[in-house]
Amino acid sequence: MSNLQAIAKTVADLAAPDLKPKELIAAVRKQHPEASKKEISRGAFLAMIQAADGDPDRARRVQDMALASRGDHDDDHTGKASSGPKHKKAKH
Numbered sequence: 001m002s003n004l005q006a007i008a009k010t011v012a013d014l015a016a017p018d019l020k021p022k023e024l025i026a027a028v029r030k031q032h033p034e035a036s037k038k039e040i041s042r043g044a045f046l047a048m049i050q051a052a053d054g055d056p057d058r059a060r061r062v063q064d065m066a067l068a069s070r071g072d073h074d075d076d077h078t079g080k081a082s083s084g085p086k087h088k089k090a091k092h
Helices: 003-014 021-031 037-051 056-070
Strands: none
Touching: 003 021, 003 037, 003 056, 021 037, 021 056, 037 056
16 A cells, blocks of 8 residues: 555545544544645545545545645755745845
8 A cells, every 4th residue: 555545545544534634634644644734635635536436425524634734845844835946026
């Protein structure tokens, strides 16, 4: 089983109606401490795709988590969002 598939399985197993996306990310990180938010987000999308046919409610919960983590990837595991690239203003 690949690392992404293992993360997807963990996300699917932990997804619950009362669990907020950030709580789910933290729970996944407990089982996969080496995983970045980007990997967890990708795992969540994989879990959502795999669950879509069999359990639409679970797929919706996983989708919520995946979307919540989508734009906030940090690979340093600090939980802080990166500021992203800086753009210079064009001179006129």
